[in-house]
Amino acid sequence: MRKTAYFILVFCGFWFCKAQNQLWKGYFSYSDVRDLAESETRIYAACETAVFSKHLSTNEIKTMNTVDGLSGQVISSIFHSTSTNRTFIGHENGLLIMINEQTGALSLLVGIRDQTGGIPPNKKKINDIYEFNQKLYISCDFGLVEFKLTDFTFGDTFYISPTGSQTEVLQTTVLDNQLYAVTKNFGIRKGDLSNPNLINFNAWQTFDGGFWSKITTFNNQLVAINTNNVVYRFNGNVPVQVVALGQPGIDIRGRNANLIITTNNRVYVFNESFGQTALIAQNQIQEIDSNFTSATIINSTIFIGTENNGVVEVSISNLSQQTILLPQGPSRNNIFSINIAPSGTLWAVYGDYNQFNNPYPLDSYGISKFSNEEWLNIPYEELLGAKSIVRITVNPNDENQVYASSYFSGLLKLENDVVTTLYNNSNSGLESLVIPGNPAYGPDIRVEQSAFDKNGNLWVSNGLIAKMIKVLKANGEWQSYDVSSVLSGFTSNNRMSVDKNGTKWLATLDEGVIAFNENYNNKVLKIAEGQNEGNLPSNAAQAVTIDNRNQLWIGTRRGLRILSSVDRFINQDELTTSSIIINDEGLAQELLFGQFITDIAVDGSNNKWVGTADSGVFLFSSNGQQTIYRFTTSNSPLPSNTINDIEINGITGEVFIATAKGMVSFKGTSTKPKDNLKDVYVYPNPVRPGFEGTVKVSGLTSKANVKITDIEGNLVHEVISQGGTIEWDTKAFGKYKVASGVYMIFISTDDALDTTVKKVMIIR
Template sequence: MRYLFAFLFCFTNLVFAQRDYSNQWQDLYSYNNVKDFTIVGNKLYAISNNAMFVYDIETDDTQKFSSVNGLSGTTTSSISFDDISSNIIIGYENGLIELISDDNVVVPLTGIRDNLILVDKIVKGVYSAQNQSYVFGDFGIVELDIANFEFGDTYKLSNSSSSYSVNQIAIENNTLYAATNNGLYKIDLSLNPIIFNNWTQVTSGNITGLLNLNGEVYFTKGSSVFEITNPTTSVISESNNILNINFNPSSSELIITMSNLVTLYETSTFTKTDQVNLSSAANYNFTTTKAIISNNEVYVNTTNFGILNTPLTDKVNYTELHPDGPSANDIFSITVSNGQKWISYGGFNPSYNGLNRYRGVDYFVNGTWNYLKNNEIGSKKDYLKIIVDPFDSSRVLIASIRDGVTELNDFNFVKRWVKNNTNNILPGHYISGEAFVGNMIIDKNNMIWTANSSAVDNKFFSRYNGEKNDVDRWETKITFPDIGGSEGFVRGFNKMYVDRNNNVYAATARTGLFVFNADPVSDESKREITVLNDQANKGQLKSNYVFSVVADENDRVWIGTGLGLVVFDDYDNLYSATKRPANTLIIEENGAARELLADTQVNDIIIDLAGNKWFATQGAGVIQTSSDGQTTYNIFNTSNSPLPDNIVIDLELDEITGEIYMVTEKGMLSYNSKNEPFGTSITPIIAYPNPAIRNQVGHENITIVAKDGNGIPDGTNVKIMDVSGKLVYETNVNQSNQSFGGKIVWNKTNLRGNPVVSGVYIVLLSKADGSESTTTKIAIVN
């Protein structure tokens, strides 16, 4: 999709390069909450929270448009079709307008958004008549010249500093009508509409809808419909507030939409000709704000099911119309494991009290997203983290901030684990007795550990062993010593991490970083445990509000706090009484030294398959650096990437494909660097997945990359040999024909194109002159 920018107030059209990110990014947005839609011919155009989809009524094909392929990704407010230009026009809550032509050229018009005088900027629609287009919304009415991408005059419908909010407009007999939150206004277009005193108020009140049909203008107020020729006497009265008025093009009947009822009226005697009771829908419980009838088919927008469609001859059986995806955008966390993806929608406030979200969970298997309703998984609230049991991928555990751990098997509810049915291994709250589980993680022995905030007697961690049966799976709990301010009251747990030595790190709010070794011990009192905090000899962290942590292969512990990033390098003394202070990371930028992520809350940190670090921040997007943090490879934010928000709350690595998932409160995307830049020298390499297992998802190809993230140099010779030294495969990294850039993708075939057998293979990279080389090993299991 081509992407053009127009700066309107200077009336200069500037065309920039296409911003199509679909080669490396994938939107995982929800399209279920349809805020507005329109039908043009056989195409249905619908906007969700921050994206659009097009449904072809004849072919059933669906196409997504989002920040990945050209749209802004900000919060939408309206969608219209412009008869003059044949453009689809999307309006946004921040005042942005995007024009989409038949050939999918996107032109963003920024004049209203960037106007410093306007305060309220929600765009409620675009109306075209008499070769003139108008944008209307909270700011009043603005003329729009679509052909030249220019705004004209603004009609501020008020004598005060701000305009009345305009809900709809219509033109009939050279008179412009405006339905506002302060009444219905009209003006003869021979007068100057810029001057508010030239407007006449037809009636007062909140006028929600306006429609001109067959020479008459109708407007809606409350639960009634009026004609403009008699604005005091209603022609239609309903029992509920009217949310939308339009007409059936095949019969010119009025279509009146209420939240759970759609009625049709003929316009000569205003007799009701038909109605659709949405409460009678089979298998769906929903309300709507707009209905459109096309070819005797009813289409209504919903908040949870996209567009629902039923024939006028049916009215009971509905079909969902929307792209496949998660059920909502306000995701809290994602888990990727064993070919499955799981999404939770819980959360907590700054005090780590739950948000009382009685929501279900999403899962992705076999190429399709599915939703488990809240009442299908135990009817509890604020589910925070989901773990797939490494011993049984059909078993899933779900942590709740207040309701213990929910267990599912084959996507069905099994039980809820709390204090009373775990032999008190899963402790209760020190006052209420409820099990507050803020996070979970799998250790190197495939044990699952829960992090229990507000646990009685500081029993902050419990172990679940999926190899055992029923309650015996809950094996042990870890009691931490009294820590200032934490007696029974760790405010909340944030991210967790397990290092190569099976040390478990748990970031906490207010009480620093908890660490314990997860290997089995015969006596829990002898288990190695420690805390890093802001105290002397305890790591001297920048802040006790710790949000994220990882430990790399060099045993450097990277700690994200509310006040920035620090690195703990005293790994040998991790469990000693005295520890050296953690340090900020000083990097060189443009010849000057600066602190990496200074004063920036780091919400999550992950290490990708090449050893690079990824940092999710509270307001600065996502930063990717080299393994040592000294080189910044990418900074992703709303201005240079498809991210819909600069606050990124969760990162997840698919350890099979290398894909990075980024979660914001406005939706989730994934990033996959399908090509790498070419490096300047041959450095150590890494291959993944390793081992590569036959018939396992994501194991079809093996990717070989430079471990430092700098890419493999152009011209590098690549040989893959078996352990006897026999050449199995050979290629060259060549800029002219290498579609993956500075990395190698091997499909596990030999020089004849046949699949290789199981075994260990040696990868040798070398320069043509033999001056540089490096090797790595790959295991293949068929």
């Protein structure tokens, strides 16, 4: 029976990129390079979930991520076919993406990913791609797959173990029309490409039964690396040692007259006589401290992929001549949380904790800042040893002052992007958790969210202690408040918000939501699971967000609840939340029933952006009755359905979504309303032929009346703004596209005391 990887091709060409790029933007890390490939004109670097390349003559850098059509899945290999001018990107889940370098069109080749036949999903990783005689030989964790470059279809699947069972194929090469494959458990297997029955496992022979990891062809000889970290060339069937690496060889390739071998911290270069011509050690590369992942040579330049610093470009003739190729981006893709300052500056942190709020193993990651289209990555070495940074808070009265919460070390203070202070149990009111019977443990200071009140005081949640609410007052004094009277035991802390009355709302791991206000005789209440305790669907509260109508939206690990008004805390002794009931095809359903909610963000129109642990992002109307958008990896550039955080730029309406595999943004229209109409602007203007988006009118006041007429005064559109921006689909009352011409936009505030007029030109 023929064993074939069924061929399915999904095109994602210019139409995809054009439509998506109008609304989406990618913010990916390009530091973690997994593999390198080269063409006659470019060097390609495959990163964790994105790709970048450099033109060898013009030095132009191009990036590609999910907004451009990539999948967001973890990349494992990359290969460029010079014969077809196409680049192939392999993934850990078996997906193969083909890029036509001439047109830029992307094709998703899902034949391996979707292949059944008893192949487990975690055994479809693409380890290597090799081209010979108009075919690609794709090494996978279950076997070897053929892909035909003549018609871009998958061919046969080869199970090449001695029994025909699945086995991990790590790399292949061809010599004298013999296909050699390194397997994890059965040595080097070989098959004759002239054999029409090569699909039969009995047609394969064991060339060498040892344990090998890599193989290539160089100077008409086989060269391989064994698991003892020794490189051999084969004189016929006899292995001859080339070099002992002393550490695992992770990449080997022959390029013209050079053999390049890469280990974690060295790159070896050999000539055709197997004489060593260059050795580049990690400590010779300036300004980086990162393991190598791969290396190749183009002309007289060595390109080295690294785990944390992109690609290092080194001259063979002068090793001190070095250039780092690293496109702008955050330092990592798995951003745990973000924060946007009033000016629009975005901050990102990468520390985390697991589902039990346990930060171990502790993370040693830095902090990133995005401002004026530039990224600043502050390394861990400048954070005074603070580990597992989980939140960022910007002082709204002084954006040069920023606080970073460590879920182990305390609270960091940054001024003008420089860390100045680490507040911990020795110099502040913060406290370490205590483990009974182990007094020597610690310090372990679990600081999660912090938030400023209207008086400039910084409120801090300090978990697993009795006095878990702290405040750093504007005068520099610390004060602590005991909330244990409403707790059944010490609990871990999650997010916190401060409302207009100064009430602190704190989400906890297993005690629901705690509400506290020192101005009302240190009043403290708890909203918990159960109808008589507050009606939460779960005591594991993840997010507490106050909307524009002073309602409290609570996200838990099993659903959503709303407190109708935060003012109820002031005059009531018990707080009860309610669910949102929607009509779903005639049936009453609870909105987001059972969903693990990770974050809730409120936009300028009071709509709710809700992130989930595995179901992507929802955008609901202000009351939750209408689902405006549902974004997942299957219908948007989201790189993952695991949403870590959502923040909104109130000035531009851009919605930033941090996921487990990268950050993207959606250009929404719900900007914060202005106080007057002096800054109203219209974009795009003019609207040119072929434009498929909408016209935006921004800088509006809340509930502004917007009327659009043609030049003769005929009304074509009218709307009342909910936030600071409205959009028009350039249709007359949504029915048909208006003709070319100048259109007048008449705007007035809801009290009609302020008015303005704008124009927009439409060219069909």
